Amino acid sequence: xxxxxxxxxxxxxxxxxxxxxxxxxxxxxxxxxxxxxxxxxxxxxxxxxxxxxxxxxxxxxxxxxxxxxxxxxxxxxxxxxxxxxxxxxxxxxxxxxxxxxxxxxxxxxxxxxxxxxxxxxxxxxxxxxxxxxxxxxxxxxxxxxxxxxxxxxxxxxxxxxxxxxxxxxxxxxxxxxxxxxxxxxxxxxxxxxxxxxxxxxxxxxxxxxxxxxxxxxxxxxxxxxxxxxxxxxxxxxxxxxxxxxxxxxxxxxxxxxxxxxxxxxxxxxxxxxxxxxxxxxxxxxxxxxxxxxxxxxxxxxxxxxxxxxxxxxxxxxxxxxxxxxxxxxxxxxxxxxxxxxxxxxxxxxxxxxxxxxxxxxxxxxxxxxxxxxxxxxxxxxxxxxxxxxxxxxxxxxxxxxxxxxxxxxxxxxxxxxxxxxxxxxxxxxxxxxxxxxxxxxxxxxxxxxxxxxxxxxxxxxxxxxxxxxxxxxxxxxxxxxxxxxxxxxxxxxxxxxxxxxxxxxxxxxxxxxxxxxxxxxxxxxxxxxxxxxxxxxxxxxxxxxxxxxxxxxxxxxxxxxxxxxxxxxxxxxxxxxxxxxxxxxxxxxxxxxxxxxxxxxxxxxxxxxxxxxxxxxxxxxxxxxxxxxxxxxxxxxxxxxxxxxxxxxxxxxxxxxxxxxxxxxxxxxxxxxxxxxxxxxxxxxxxxxxxxxxxxxxxxxxxxxxxxxxxxxxxxxxxxxxxxxxxxxxxxxxxxxxxxxxxxxxxxxxxxxxxxxxxxxxxxxxxxxxxxxxxxxxxxxxxxxxxxxxxxxxxxxxxxxxxxxxxxxxxxxxxxxxxxxxxxxxxxxxxxxxxxxxxxxxxxxxxxxxxxxxxxxxxxxxxxxxxxxxxxxxxx
Numbered sequence: 037x038x039x040x041x042x043x044x045x046x047x048x049x050x051x052x053x054x055x056x057x058x059x060x061x062x063x064x065x066x067x068x069x070x071x072x073x074x075x076x077x078x079x080x081x082x083x084x085x086x087x088x089x090x091x092x093x094x095x096x097x098x099x100x101x102x103x104x105x106x107x108x109x110x111x112x113x114x115x116x117x118x119x120x121x122x123x124x125x126x127x128x129x130x131x132x133x134x135x136x137x138x139x140x141x142x143x144x145x146x147x148x149x150x151x152x153x154x155x156x157x158x159x160x161x162x163x164x165x166x167x168x169x170x171x172x173x174x175x176x177x178x179x180x181x182x183x184x185x186x187x188x189x190x191x192x193x194x195x196x197x198x199x200x201x202x203x204x205x206x207x208x209x210x211x212x213x214x215x216x217x218x219x220x221x222x223x224x225x226x227x228x229x230x231x232x233x234x235x236x237x238x239x240x241x242x243x244x245x246x247x248x249x250x251x252x253x254x255x256x257x258x259x260x261x262x263x264x265x266x267x268x269x270x271x272x273x274x275x276x277x278x279x280x281x282x283x284x285x286x287x288x289x290x291x292x293x294x295x296x297x298x299x300x301x302x303x304x305x306x307x308x309x310x311x312x313x314x315x316x317x318x319x320x321x322x323x324x325x326x327x328x329x330x331x332x333x334x335x336x337x338x339x340x341x342x343x344x345x346x347x348x349x350x351x352x353x354x355x356x357x358x359x360x361x362x363x364x365x366x367x368x369x370x371x372x373x374x375x376x377x378x379x380x381x382x383x384x385x386x387x388x389x390x391x392x393x394x395x396x397x398x399x400x401x402x403x404x405x406x407x408x409x410x411x412x413x414x415x416x417x418x419x420x421x422x423x424x425x426x427x428x429x430x431x432x433x434x435x436x437x438x439x440x441x442x443x444x445x446x447x448x449x450x451x452x453x454x455x456x457x458x459x460x461x462x463x464x465x466x467x468x469x470x471x472x473x474x475x476x477x478x479x480x481x482x483x484x485x486x487x488x489x490x491x492x493x494x495x496x497x498x499x500x501x502x503x504x505x506x507x508x509x510x511x512x513x514x515x516x517x518x519x520x521x522x523x524x525x526x527x528x529x530x531x532x533x534x535x536x537x538x539x540x541x542x543x544x545x546x547x548x549x550x551x552x553x554x555x556x557x558x559x560x561x562x563x564x565x566x567x568x569x570x571x572x573x574x575x576x577x578x579x580x581x582x583x584x585x586x587x588x589x590x591x592x593x594x595x596x597x598x599x600x601x602x603x604x605x606x607x608x609x610x611x612x613x614x615x616x617x618x619x620x621x622x623x624x625x626x627x628x629x630x631x632x633x634x635x636x637x638x639x640x641x642x643x644x645x646x647x648x649x650x651x652x653x654x655x656x657x658x659x660x661x662x663x664x665x666x667x668x669x670x671x672x673x674x675x676x677x678x679x680x681x682x683x684x685x686x687x688x689x690x691x692x693x694x695x696x697x698x699x700x701x702x703x704x705x706x707x708x709x710x711x712x713x714x715x716x717x718x719x720x721x722x723x724x725x726x727x728x729x730x731x732x733x734x735x736x737x738x739x740x741x742x743x744x745x746x747x748x749x750x751x752x753x754x755x756x757x758x759x760x761x762x763x764x765x766x767x768x769x770x771x772x773x774x775x776x777x778x779x780x781x782x783x784x785x786x787x788x789x790x791x792x793x794x795x796x797x798x799x800x801x802x803x804x805x806x807x808x809x810x811x812x813x814x815x816x817x818x819x820x821x822x823x824x825x826x827x828x829x830x831x832x833x834x835x836x837x838x839x840x841x842x843x844x845x846x847x848x849x850x851x852x853x854x855x856x857x858x859x860x861x862x863x864x865x866x867x868x869x870x871x872x873x874x875x876x877x878x879x880x881x882x883x884x885x886x887x888x889x890x891x892x893x894x895x896x897x898x899x900x901x902x903x904x905x906x907x908x909x910x911x912x
Contacts, residue, residue, distance in 0.1 A: 144190025282686025309794025361705025
């Protein structure tokens with residue numbers, strides 16, 4: 037009877053099908069074909085997903101565990117990386133279970149479906165409503181427990197506690213969940229939690245059973261390398277791991293800064309391979325990378341010029357040094373042909389903490405810093421952090437000083453799991469004396485060693501000083517559009533105000549005779565405004581994954597100031613008695629002139645796409661279009677406009693996935709150039725000057741980043757620089773080539789022992805110039821060899837908390853100008869430190885220039901001999 041009904045049903049269906057128009061019939065046929073194919077496809081998948089396996093993995097990345105399961109099935113695995121925490125550490129021990137069950141146990145409720153097609157397993161991840169979970173884990177004696185693994189059962193979500201015992205797990209499915217707390221050598225703990233959609237649940241403090249001493253003893257092979265954290269959202273303007281990024285970069289973090297007792301940017305920058313720091317006679321800070329100078333022009337990825345104002349590291353969490361022309365993402369105002377230096381400021385977090393430090397040392401060093409972090413509400417969705425620094429220091433010269441005051445405050449508001457607002461403000465006030473600007477006027481002087489001036493003497497008095505201030509404002513709105521897309525709107529404003537700045541040009545007429553001069557700037561005002569919007573997203577086209585960035589930036593710069601031309605004060609013999617130049621002598625010769633007001637507008641749009649063809653092979657494509665408009669200033673300056681294109685191409689192949697990658701890149705940079713008036717009266721409209729880099733190399737991260745390294749070779753070409761020909765006409769065919777190699781090593785070979793080392797070789801030469809005599813010469817400020825090493829050891833048991841460190845920096849000969857007639861000699865400086873840290877306090881002592889070497893910076897200014905500093909820190 038049932039069979040007859042089924043037959044009648046089929047007869048009616050087929051009659052209905054063939055009564056339809058042909059255009060409808062073909063779609064209905066396709067539907068039935070697919071309907072009948074599904075069981076066969078499912079049966080084809082069943083042998084793969086039903087294959088019985090056994091697998092045992094300890095403390096591996098979730099992504100590696102998924103690939104290991106697929107490997108046992110003879111397949112590869114594909115999934116949406118943004119929907120699971122692929123870097124989370126997991127431990128699994130599955131015996132005699134199916135492949136499908138292994139995936140289900142590992143991912144739990146987040147796994148919607150597993151499908152097999154052509155030796156590839158596709159995992160579909162749930163996208164239900166989600167919330168977050170946070171808390172603190174401590175030992176039984178109330179000390180923070182670091183590196184504890186946490187996971188939410190059956191969700192694939194988890195985290196690891198930081199040095200303060202804190203954890204935060206996001207994107208947990210709403211509803212009842214079980215939190216699993218695991219640590220090697222301890223019985224797992226479980227705690228039931230109720231997660232609410234779009235809310236963050238804060239748990240009471242969780243205590244482990246063992247005390248901190250026992251906890252420390254069961255750690256196997258040590259903690260992760262504390263100096264090797266290179267993950268950053270700023271460098272590629274998207275979440276991209278070091279091994280996935282085809283660009284070379286270095287990161288100097290707060291732990292290394294504190295260990296080395298660095299009180300200024302000069303000491304910090306030296307930790308990046310090939311970086312040579314210098315303070316300009318105008319007061320700004322510069323670093324030379326790959327043969328080109330770059331200011332500290334980026335702060336949290338946005339423009340933050342410091343051309344006339346100083347900087348202080350009291351609000352710095354880490355410094356990121358990008359190598360090579362980087363205009364595609366950063367434009368020309370932030371980057372140079374050598375790279376980008378980005379200061380990342382201290383951000384608020386969810387625990388109340390205060391740290392107060394006092395440093396003292398040679399030459400009257402006195403520095404007080406305070407770092408206060410506090411949540412402002414019970415839910416800890418409004419967080420605030422304030423940093424204060426007061427710095428006073430004399431020069432090792434008989435005259436000179438450096439006084440600074442910094443206050444910086446940042447606020448973070450987590451309005452929901454989708455919306456976050458961040459704002460910060462920083463004010464820096466400076467009163468100091470500037471370095472001298474030596475001008476070589478005698479062929480008898482080949483290096484600063486030829487100066488007959490006493491190494492510790494200054495030619496100018498303290499009252500020929502500088503007073504300036506800088507205000508930096510930053511705002512960021514982050515909105516999560518979906519699981520795969522987010523929108524970020526940023527605003528930055530930097531204002532530099534110089535009350536007065538006494539510049540110190542010195543002309544060396546002979547090794548003993550100098551002409552002392554001065555020029556005065558101020559009042560001076562510079563203002564830089566930037567408005568930027570970025571959209572980041574992840575999606576797939578078939579089996580190809582895309583990680584995209586689309587952005588736009590509007591920049592406005594205006595400035596005005598008074599200045600005096602350099603006026604000669606006197607001529608002296610430095611081997612005889614002389615008095616320093618005083619302010620009153622300079623003021624008598626000053627005649628101020630207004631400088632034309634700057635009025636510049638730049639509108640840019642950029643795009644970047646990291647295309648993952650496989651989990652090992654990716655290509656980065658990027659392009660920027662930049663329109664620069666310098667407005668006319670009536671009676672003083674003609675306006676001009678320029679449009680530039682800055683492409684970027686990168687290729688990465690992971691030879692050993694997540695451990696070893698080979699990369700290559702093509703990157704570009706540009707500088708806007710104003711038109712020039714030719715001898716015949718015509719106005720020459722110039723193109724922007726361009727530099728293009730080709731680079732290839734290898735990056736490595738082995739043993740859970742206990743060994744991180746990179747090595748690369750690069751070639752940078754400028755082929756349209758301006759030069760003046762024999763008839764005094766400007767032409768745009770000048771050429772310059774900078775090529776070289778760089779190496780970086782960050783390793784922790786045994787627990788407690790950390791090594792940071794770098795070496796850079798650079799050959800930067802002028803190929804075509806206005807003066808044929810300099811063609812083939814070395815470029816200015818481009819040392820051929822630069823090396824850095826820092827090694828430290830922290831005792832682990834009996835003397836736990838005690839540590840020793842030592843390092844060196846080597847900088848090769850530096851030519852002051854392209855005529856290569858005057859060179860700053862090579863130097864090697866050594867430093868050593870001893871430190872003792874406990875939970876509530878710490879002390880650090882350091883000796884700089886341990887061997888008391890006499891050396892000079894690239895301007896020819898003498899640098900400090902052997903000196904010491906000591907720092908005492910209290911934590912609450």
